Amino acid sequence: FYSRDLFAFDGVIKKDVYFFGRDEIAYSIINKHKSNENTGLFGLRRTGKTSIIHKIQRILEQDEQAFVSIDCQNPAFHKRRWNSALYYILKEISEFYKLKVNIQSEDKFTEVEAASLFEKGILNIKQALGNRLILLIFDEIENITFGVSPSIHWEKDLDFIYFWQTLRSVYQKHNNIYTYLLVGTNPLCVEMPIISKKDNPIFNQIPYDYIQGFTVRQTREMVRTLGSAMGLRFDELLYSKLTDDLGGHPFLIRHVCSTINKLVPPERPVSVDKVTYEKAKHEFAEKYNSYLEMIINVLKEHFSDEYDMLTFLAIGDYDTFVKFAENSPLYTNHLIGYGLIARENDNYFFRIEIIKDYLSKMHRYEKLNMTTDEIWREIAERRNGLEPKLRMIVRSQLQAQLGKNIAKVEVLQVFGEPRKSKGNALAYEDLFNPSKIDIYFEDLRKIIIKHWNYFKNIFGPDKQKFDDQMHAINKNRNDAHAKEISKASHDVFRSAISDIEMKVSDFL
Numbered sequence: 297f298y299s300r301d302l303f304a305f306d307g308v309i310k311k312d313v314y315f316f317g318r319d320e321i322a323y324s325i326i327n328k329h330k331s332n333e334n335t336g337l338f339g340l341r342r343t344g345k346t347s348i349i350h351k352i353q354r355i356l357e358q359d360e361q362a363f364v365s366i367d368c369q370n371p372a373f374h375k376r377r378w379n380s381a382l383y384y385i386l387k388e389i390s391e392f393y394k395l396k397v398n399i400q401s402e403d404k405f406t407e408v409e410a411a412s413l414f415e416k417g418i419l420n421i422k423q424a425l426g427n428r429l430i431l432l433i434f435d436e437i438e439n440i441t442f443g444v445s446p447s448i449h450w451e452k453d454l455d456f457i458y459f460w461q462t463l464r465s466v467y468q469k470h471n472n473i474y475t476y477l478l479v480g481t482n483p484l485c486v487e488m489p490i491i492s493k494k495d496n497p498i499f500n501q502i503p504y505d506y507i508q509g510f511t512v513r514q515t516r517e518m519v520r521t522l523g524s525a526m527g528l529r530f531d532e533l534l535y536s537k538l539t540d541d542l543g544g545h546p547f548l549i550r551h552v553c554s555t556i557n558k559l560v561p562p563e564r565p566v567s568v569d570k571v572t573y574e575k576a577k578h579e580f581a582e583k584y585n586s587y588l589e590m591i592i593n594v595l596k597e598h599f600s601d602e603y604d605m606l607t608f609l610a611i612g613d614y615d616t617f618v619k620f621a622e623n624s625p626l627y628t629n630h631l632i633g634y635g636l637i638a639r640e641n642d643n644y645f646f647r648i649e650i651i652k653d654y655l656s657k658m659h660r661y662e663k664l665n666m667t668t669d670e671i672w673r674e675i676a677e678r679r680n681g682l683e684p685k686l687r688m689i690v691r692s693q694l695q696a697q698l699g700k701n702i703a704k705v706e707v708l709q710v711f712g713e714p715r716k717s718k719g720n721a722l723a724y725e726d727l728f729n730p731s732k733i734d735i736y737f738e739d740l741r742k743i744i745i746k747h748w749n750y751f752k753n754i755f756g757p758d759k760q761k762f763d764d765q766m767h768a769i770n771k772n773r774n775d776a777h778a779k780e781i782s783k784a785s786h787d788v789f790r791s792a793i794s795d796i797e798m799k800v801s802d803f804l
Contacts, residue, residue: 302522303554309347312354316521317514317546318344321507322351326361329431329475334467336478336486336504340634341591342547343507345479349433352477362428364389369436374447378455379410381440382462385432386417395424411462418466422473430474432463437480442491444484444598452492456485460497478502481594482602482630506633509544509647512536518546519553526557527564534573541577543635543648551587555580581650588654592636602627606636609644610655613663617644661790671781678793679737679769685800686740687728689754694743697750700724710742711735741766754803755796765792 302314309315321337325348328335339345349365356363366385368374373384383405390397397420400413422430438444440459445451463476478485489499510518516535523530542548555576560566580587595603601620605627608617621628621644628644631637638647646652661674694703704724708716711727715734719727726732741763744751748759755762768788 300526301554301557302526303550303557305550308350309344310350312351314522315347315351316518317510318348318351318507321505322348322355324505325352325477326355329429329477332429332472332475334475334477334502336483336502337507338480338483338504338633339507340481340545340636341594342545342587343635344546345507346435348507349435349479352431352433356431360428361431362389362393362425363431363433364392365433365435367435368439374439374445374450377407377449378459378462379405379407381455381459382410382414383417386414386421389421389430393425395421397421397424407458411458411465414462415466415469418473419470429472432474432476433479434476435479437478437485438482438594438598441480441485442488444482454492454494457491457494457497464497464501476502478504482599483633484599487626506635509542509635510539510546510549511544512539515539515544515549519549522550523553523568527566528553528557528560529565529567531567531569531573533570534568537570537573541649543651545591545635545648547591548587548648548650551584552577552580555584577650581653585654588651592651592655599627599630602630606631607655607659607662608664609637609646610652611659611663612656613665614644616664661794666786668780671786675781675789678797682769682793682797682800683737683740685804686737686744687735689751689800689803690740690743691725691728693750693754694747695724697747706747707739707743710739710746737766737770741770755799762796765796768792769796 305314325335325337337345337348353363353365364385366373366388373381376384380402383399383402386399387402389395390399397417399417399420405413418430422428434440439446440450440456442456443451445456449455467474467476483504486496486498486500486502486504488496490496512535515538519530519535519538538549538552542552552573553576556568556572559572559576559579560568592603592606595606601624605617605620605624608614608620628639632639635647636651637644661678663670666674694706697703698706701724704719704727707724707727708719711719711733719733722732728735744755744766745759745763752759769792771785771789
């Protein structure tokens with residue numbers, strides 16, 4: 297009975313039994329639709345957008361209302377030009393409800409005729425549906441949005457303009473024919489007034505909401521309900537901890553609870569206390585970075601300025617973040633709307649600490665406006681982290697190519713006296729052990745350059761570039777803060793070591 301992990305659910309929620317905390321959003325959208333109002337709903341990945349769409353569809357079906365859901369992420373839709381996309385909508389409604397209506401063939405939907413044919417087609421469909429109001433749901437709206445669509449005609453051409461000019465014109469001309477719901481990550485499509493020197497047809501025309509994180513009450517309802525069925529009894533204070541630590545993000549909450557389920561004894565029922573929770577939260581942050589990357593990767597891919605702002609705040613570069621915030625209030629509003637950050641008395645802070653920790657770790661060496669002490673700390677940390685990995689690569693590659701005996705001779709030639717005499721008495725592996733013999737960063741550079749053919753598949757074909765990078769990394773090798781280091785030198789160091797760190801990481 298307790299064997300199934302109900303928290304480890306990654307798919308779209310299509311049944312009410314697993315649907316928590318979003319009923320109010322669904323009914324609000326439906327009520328606006330019935331009042332002939334268009335709406336928008338935005339939020340990060342895994343906040344439950346598609347699950348809310350399915351909830352809306354279930355309610356509309358129960359009320360015998362009409363709808364069609366267009367997955368804009370489907371190439372069958374976003375690969376079409378705007379005129380063909382209008383035909384696609386009519387076809388989807390007609391096929392979904394098995395209607396026998398007069399819709400012109402797709403080849404008739406030319407750029408000149410598409411708007412009028414869409415109008416005639418949608419009127420015929422409405423009549424065939426008993427004059428029911430139709431809800432057009434556009435999921436993953438970014439895929440047909442200028443600037444971010446994967447299809448060039450939506451990204452750079454005027455397809456976005458013509459498409460929405462048509463839908464808006466028909467909507468305004470005919471009363472109670474349809475409304476549309478735009479669902480996606482970012483409300484850019486309704487916020488930009490001008491696109492390619494043309495007025496945006498839906499600028500400020502569609503009121504929208506962000507999907508907010510769970511309240512403590514909603515977290516308690518979900519965790520307690522699912523946990524009870526799994527034999528997990530959560531301490532009452534954990535509902536507040538889950539909400540605060542994870543920003544009320546339901547996907548993260550569920551998967552931290554799933555981690556708890558793996559940690560506690562199999563004998564059920566069992567109580568879950570704060571110690572178990574903290575251990576599970578730490579383990580989740582360490583092992584399941586892919587979940588965090590999944591949630592914010594859409595910003596990294598399509599809204600890089602917002603991702604950069606988030607990174608600056610995470611790594612403690614507050615001054616740079618504030619400059620972005622002052623120059624780009626729209627981006628700041630998005631990050632607040634996502635529930636990633638909050639603002640209080642002109643101070644910004646993360647609402648989801650686990651994402652802050654993840655970004656801080658991933659981008660800890662990208663901070664700007666650093667003090668001299670911070671720069672030296674970074675140089676020391678990164679060199680000290682890279683050097684043992686290089687020793688491992690040099691040792692294994694030489695042994696694989698030359699055998700231990702010849703490899704040892706080659707290493708000792710680079711060492712020279714007096715280290716050569718000391719090294720003769722050591723095993724080959726010990727030549728790379730700093731506790732047994734002195735081996736320097738410069739030694740590794742010389743060995744790799746001397747035997748470049750054995751290493752070029754790791755570090756790339758450009759031998760001189762690698763040599764220059766190793767010199768740049770080793771140039772400021774003193775950990776003592778005896779001198780200033782210029783921004784230019786620091787930038788060169790970062791560029792060089794980042795490239796080699798990436799290649800070493802890929803190889804290992």
